[in-house]
Every structure is written in C-alpha cells, then in structure tokens.
Amino acid sequence: MGMRTTFVVQSFEVHRKKLRPGQRDVAPTESGALKRAEAIAGRTPGTAALRIVADDETGELESVTILGQFGEVPDDFAENLQGS
Secondary structure, three states, rough: OOOOEEEEEEEEEEOEEEEEEEEEEEEHHHHHHHHHHHHOOOOOOOEEEEEEEEEOOOEEEEEEEEEEEEOOOOOOOOHHHOOO
16 A cells, blocks of 8 residues: 655636636646646636645545645635545
C-alpha cells in the first residue's frame, strides 16, 4: 500500500452570484502549486493550492491540506474538504 502525494490548484468562478469550483490543475511540486495558484488568481475570482495524499492502489484519501488561498474562496471550502 503506497501513498501518493498530488499537488492541485483549484480555481473558483462566479455562477449566479455564488463562488463555485472551476478548473482544476495538477502541479509537479508544492511550490509550483502555490506559484500557479497565485498566478491564476489574477485571472479568476480566487484559487487554492492543495496537497492531496491518497492510497496509490485504492485511491482512498488519506488527507487533503490547503497550502494557500488567493483571492475569493468559498467560506465553507475548508469544511467541505474535511468531508471528502
């Protein structure tokens, strides 16, 4: 059972006056995810850089950590990650 760490940049867009998840990009490193999130936040309402650790075989999530948030992110974003 091997664990795999993935770095993801989640963007957010406004739809019917509410923030909702938009495009998701994978980054090769933690610093790369943070830099990409900050850059994308200049073109979107907001972004978040995440570290996702999951079982390589089953895909079961071990943990999701917010590395950084830029711009507007939904108030319940962190809470929703805990429910994942």
